[in-house]
Amino acid sequence: GEGSISALLGYFGTGTTSAALPIAVNASLPLIAPYTGADWLRTPFQPYAINVRAGYTDEVNALVNYLTTNTPYTRVAIFYQNDSFGQQGLTALKDALAAIGLSVYGSGSYSGSTGDVRPGLAQLLASCTVRGGSTVALCPEAVLVQATVAAAADFVNLARGTGGLPLSTLFLVTSPGGNEDFVAALHSTDNIIISQVVPPPTDTVNNPLAGGYATAMQQLYSGYQPCYTSLEAYLNALVVIEILQRMEASSFTAFSQGFLKATYSNSVLNADGLAVGPYTSGCSQGLRSVWVTSIPTGTSTSQLVSTSQAVFSFAQGSCFSSVTQLLMPLLFGQLAPSDPTLTTFSSGVAAGISAAFAVANSASTGLRGHVLHVVPLSSSNPNDPTDLTATAVQPDSLFALVGGTDVPTTLPNADLPLVGLAPGGVDLRQPFSENVLNVRGSVADQAYALVRFASQSLGATGLYMCNEASAFGRAAMQDVLMSMQAEELKLAGNMTFSPLGDLSPCIGAVKNASLGLQGVVLVGHSADVTTLARQLLG
Numbered sequence: 001g002e003g004s005i006s007a008l009l010g011y012f013g014t015g016t017t018s019a020a021l022p023i024a025v026n027a028s029l030p031l032i033a034p035y036t037g038a039d040w041l042r043t044p045f046q047p048y049a050i051n052v053r054a055g056y057t058d059e060v061n062a063l064v065n066y067l068t069t070n071t072p073y074t075r076v077a078i079f080y081q082n083d084s085f086g087q088q089g090l091t092a093l094k095d096a097l098a099a100i101g102l103s104v105y106g107s108g109s110y111s112g113s114t115g116d117v118r119p120g121l122a123q124l125l126a127s128c129t130v131r132g133g134s135t136v137a138l139c140p141e142a143v144l145v146q147a148t149v150a151a152a153a154d155f156v157n158l159a160r161g162t163g164g165l166p167l168s169t170l171f172l173v174t175s176p177g178g179n180e181d182f183v184a185a186l187h188s189t190d191n192i193i194i195s196q197v198v199p200p201p202t203d204t205v206n207n208p209l210a211g212g213y214a215t216a217m218q219q220l221y222s223g224y225q226p227c228y229t230s231l232e233a234y235l236n237a238l239v240v241i242e243i244l245q246r247m248e249a250s251s252f253t254a255f256s257q258g259f260l261k262a263t264y265s266n267s268v269l270n271a272d273g274l275a276v277g278p279y280t281s282g283c284s285q286g287l288r289s290v291w292v293t294s295i296p297t298g299t300s301t302s303q304l305v306s307t308s309q310a311v312f313s314f315a316q317g318s319c320f321s322s323v324t325q326l327l328m329p330l331l332f333g334q335l336a337p338s339d340p341t342l343t344t345f346s347s348g349v350a351a352g353i354s355a356a357f358a359v360a361n362s363a364s365t366g367l368r369g370h371v372l373h374v375v376p377l378s379s380s381n382p383n384d385p386t387d388l389t390a391t392a393v394q395p396d397s398l399f400a401l402v403g404g405t406d407v408p409t410t411l412p413n414a415d416l417p418l419v420g421l422a423p424g425g426v427d428l429r430q431p432f433s434e435n436v437l438n439v440r441g442s443v444a445d446q447a448y449a450l451v452r453f454a455s456q457s458l459g460a461t462g463l464y465m466c467n468e469a470s471a472f473g474r475a476a477m478q479d480v481l482m483s484m485q486a487e488e489l490k491l492a493g494n495m496t497f498s499p500l501g502d503l504s505p506c507i508g509a510v511k512n513a514s515l516g517l518q519g520v521v522l523v524g525h526s527a528d529v530t531t532l533a534r535q536l537l538g
Contacts, residue, residue, distance in 0.1 A: 005029065006029070006255045006256070006259075007029055007030040007031070007032055007240075007255075007256075007259065008020060008024050008029055008030070008031045008032065009032045009033060009236065009237075009240065010032070010033055010034070010035065010233060010236055011031065011034040011035065011036075012034070012035040012036075013035065013036060014036045014038045014084065014085045016034075017031070017034040017035075017036050017038070017041065018038075018040075020034075021041070021046070021048070021049060024048055025046070025048045028048075028256045028257075029048070029256065030048055030050055030256060030259050030260065030263075031048055031049050031050065032050045032052075032236065032239075032240060033050065033051065033052040033053070033236035033239065033240075034049075034051070035053075035232070036085075037053060037054065037055040037056035037057070037058070037059060037088075037174075037175075037176075037197070038055070038056065038084070038085070038088065039055060039056070039057060039088055041055075041284075042055055042284060042285055042319075042320065043320075045281070045282050045283070045284060046284060047260055047264065047281075047284065048260075049284055050263055050279070050284055050286075051284055051285045051286060052232075052235060052236050052239055052276065052285075052286040052287060053175075053197035053198070053232065053285075053286075053287055054197050054285065054287050054288070054289065054290050054320075054321070055285065055320065056085075056088050056089055056092060056146070056174060057088065057091075057092040057095075057320070057321070058290050058312075058314070058320060058321040059174045059175060059195040059197070059290050060089055060092035060093055060096055060144065060146075060174065060195075061092065061096050061290075061312070061321040061322075061323060061325070061326065062195050062290035062292055062310075062312035062321070063144060063172040063174070063193065063195050063292065064076075064093070064096040064097065064100075064326055065292075065310075065312050065325065065326055065327070066172075066193060066292045066309065066310055066312070067142055067170070067172065068100060068326065068327055068328075068329045068371055069310075069327060069361065069366075069371050070309075070310075071141075071142070071170065071373070072329065072331050072373035072374075072375045073141035073142045073170065074102055074141070074329060074331065074394070074397045075105040075138060075139070075140045075141045075142070075394070075397075076093070076097060076102065076104065076105055076140060076141070076142045076143070076144065077104065077105045077106035077107060077108075077124055077127055077140035077142070077143045077144070078090055078093050078104060078106075078107045078108075078143065078144040078145075078146065079107070079108050079109070079110075079117070079120055079121070079124055079143055079144070079145050079146070079147060079155050079159075080107070080108075080109050080110075080144075080145075080146040080147060081109065081110060081111075081112045081146065081147050081148065081151065082109040082110060082111055082112070083112055085112075085146070085176070086109060086112075086146050086147070088146075089144065089146025089174060090104075090107065090146070093144050095323055096323050096326060098323075099323035099324065099326050099328075100323075100326050100327065100328040100329065101328050105127055105140045106123075106124050106126070106127020106128075106140055107123065107124060107127075108120035108121055108122070108123035108124030108125075109123070110147070110151055110155075112148065112151075115150060115151050115154075117147075117151050117154045117155040117158060118158065120155070121155060121158055121159055121164070124140070124143070124159075124165075125139075125163075125164070125165070127139070127140060128140075128165075131394070132394030132395065132396045132397060133394060133395035133396040134391075134394050134395060138392065138394060139165055139166055139169070140165065140169065141168075141169065141170065142169065142170040142171070142172055143159070143165070143169060143170070143171055143172065144172045144174070145171055145172065145173045145174065145177055146174050146176075146177070147176070147177045148176060148177055149176075149177050149179055149181050149182045149185075150181075150185070151177070152173055152177030152178070152182055153177075153181075153182050153185035153186055154185075156171050156173075156186060156192070157185070157186065157187050159171075160187065160188065167190075167191075168191065169191065170191045170193060171191060171192050171193070172193050172194075172195070173192065173193070173194045173195070174194075174195050175194065175195055175196050175197050175228070178194035178195070178196070179227070179228060179229060180227050180228075180229075183295060189295040189296075192294065192295050193292060193293070193294055193309070194292075194293050194294070194295070195290050195291070195292055195293075196228055196290070196291045196292075196293055197232065197287065197290060197291070198228060198231050198232045198235055198287075198291065199231075199274070199291050200291065200293060201213060201214075201226035201227060201228060201230075201231040202226050208272050208273030208274070209231070209234075209235060209271060209272045209273060209274040210226070210231065211272070212234075212272035212273075213226070213230075213231050213234045213235075213272070214226065216234065217230070217234075235271055235272075235274065235276075238271040238272060239269055239271055239276055239286060242269045242270065242271065242276075243259060243262050243263050243269070244259075244262075246262040246265065247259060247261075247262040248262075263279050264279050264280060264281055265278075265279070266278050266279075266280050266281075269286070275288075280319075282319070283319035285319055285320065288313060288314040288318065288319075289311050289312060289313045289314070290311075290312045290321070291310075291311055291312075292309050292310040292311070292312060293309060294309050327361075327365070327366040327369060327370055327371040328369060328370045328371070329370070329371050329372075329373060330370045330371070330372050330373070330399040331373050331375050331393070331397055331398050331399055332353070332357075332372065332373065332374050332375065332398070332399060332400050332401070332402040332419070333374075333375050333376075333377040333393065333398045333400070333401045333402070333416075334346070334349065334350055334353065334374050334375065334376050334377060334401070334402055334403050334404060335377055335378075335401060335403075335404030336376055336377060336378040342526075345422075345526065349403040349422065350374055350376060350403070352403075353374045353402060353403055354374055357372040357373065357374060360372055374402065374403075375393055375398070377391050377393060377401075378391065395416075398416060399416075399417075400416055400417040400418070400419050401416050401417070401418050401419065402418075402419045402420050403419075403420050403421070403422065404418070404421050404422065415435075416435070417435050417436075417437060418435055418436045418437070419437045419439075420437065420438070420439040420440075421436070421438065422440070423472075424440060424441065424442045424443040424444075424445075424446060425442070425443060425472065425475060426442060426443075426444065426475065428442075429442055443472075443475065443476050443479055444479040444482075444483075447476065447479040447480045447482075447483045447521075448479070448482075448483040448486070450480075450483075450521065451463070451480060451483035451484055451486075451487050451489065451521075452483070452487055454487075454489070454518070454519045455487040455488075455489055456487075458518070458519065459518075460489060460518040460519045461489060461490060461518060462489060462490040462491070462492040462518055462519075463480075463484060463489055463490075463491065463492060463518070463519045463520065463521050464491075464492040464493045464494070464495075464509075464510050464513050464519070464520045464521070465477060465480060465491065465493070465494045465495075465520070465521045465523070466494075466495050466496070466497065466506040466509075466510065466520065466521070466522050466523070466524075466532060467480075467494070467496055467497075467521075467522075467523035467524060468496065468497055468498070468499045468523065468524035468525060468528060469496040469497065469498055469499070470499055470524075472523075473496065473523055473524060476523040477494070477523065480521050480523070492513050493509060493510075493513045495509040495510070497524070497528065499524060499525050499528065500525060500527065500528060503528060503531055503532055503535070506532065507532065507535045507536065510536060511536070520536060
């Protein structure tokens with residue numbers, strides 16, 4: 001009748017919505033845009049539950065997708081509220097990680113009735129154990145937080161305190177915990193990623209919805225502060241208005257059925273440029289995207305000014321996201337050099353690998369459903385740089401070792417493939433090992449190419465050789481001598497030098513040599529070779 005309620009709009013929370021839904025259905029009242037991502041509001045299909053925001057499972061999938069595409073982290077834990085709200089996050093995380101070959105690394109929970117997060121933090125810290133082929137205790141690298149605002153902030157602050165998780169830990173917070181009050185309560189906003197169900201409200205340049213929202217709010221409220229909560233409410237109201245405009249004039253007398261007919265018309269709604277829907281006979285959720293955001297470093301106000309890092313959109317034609325959209329991470333460990341003077345060289349190797357991987361990862365499906373990451377590694381075993389048992393990475397999480405500058409003289413009987421290693425020694429090539437895939441030519445190949453060039457292109461008849469006094473230098477000298485013999489060149493003389501030592505004897509010997517000398521072969525550390533070349537050419 002006149003003045004009666006036609007629909008329910010914007011109910012807050014899973015518990016409140018759970019109590020309201022059966023009443024709404026019994027009274028034939030549409031329950032529109034509740035502030036909850038509960039699965040049971042979406043499946044099985046209930047036409048009276050008209051959702052706008054994405055569900056909690058969609059948010060978890062978006063955060064896992066961000067994690068695997070932007071970081072090499074594979075140790076993922078969860079902190080959650082121990083009720084249906086939190087359990088949905090736990091289930092979603094288990095399903096998402098299982099789809100990409102991972103499992104939940106650790107977990108902790110808290111009671112919503114007490115809000116005390118300390119026991120749950122202790123549970124989660126218990127996951128910092130020795131496992132996965134490691135000999136040291138490894139903690140989670142990332143933690144999904146499915147909690148309400150106060151509990152989420154308390155947990156993050158305590159977890160970063162003395163005796164807590166490493167400061168590098170990445171916290172992935174779903175939207176129920178990631179609002180303005182959450183940011184204001186944090187001791188630090190570093191390493192916080194938040195999933196949001198609407199675009200950033202401050203991005204009025206790239207986001208037409210935020211622009212329309214800002215204009216409307218400024219007209220009504222002086223000194224308004226943009227926030228996700230009111231932006232979502234604005235969007236929800238736009239959806240209602242759009243549906244009302246699509247209703248037939250005669251259907252307002254039978255409002256409920258007319259509203260449902262206009263809603264489930266299998267067409268996309270336009271909310272200030274943001275596509276919502278389509279709502280269909282099997283889909284009661286409007287948005288098909290989740291916005292993954294970060295907080296700029298140093299943010300300390302109550303205003304959540306966040307930067308959109310990625311938009312996780314669902315597969316074409318889907319009502320919900322699917323774990324089949326997630327990419328499986330493949331981690332390639334790069335062995336750091338034990339020699340500090342090779343750091344620049346090693347960094348260049350890592351940069352080149354990362355650039356190639358980035359191109360492969362840029363496709364929406366990655367590389368055949370995988371995303372590639374290079375992880376710098378440093379062994380604590382001086383006799384075997386491939387011994388990774390004491391590094392910060394689980395050895396059994398690695399797919400291969402790539403681009404290493406240090407390898408043992410005798411290759412280990414390891415299961416990991418060794419790909420594109422920098423050394424060119426014969427021990428990496430003979431005897432054959434299927435675990436070793438060399439890309440560059442061996443030192444012997446390089447020696448013959450240089451000697452042949454000196455002989456045939458430069459017309460050299462003799463060469464002087466300066467090589468470092470090491471196993472590498474001695475082996476290279478033999479390769480050069482065999483090449484010179486093949487090309488019938490004379491050895492004008494030979495001098496050795498200590499790696500990174502005094503080079504003056506070698507420089508003096510070369511300058512004093514004259515018999516048949518038409519070239520100098522330099523073998524050694526890059527820093528030594530560079531110095532020798534400059535001195536000899538100067």
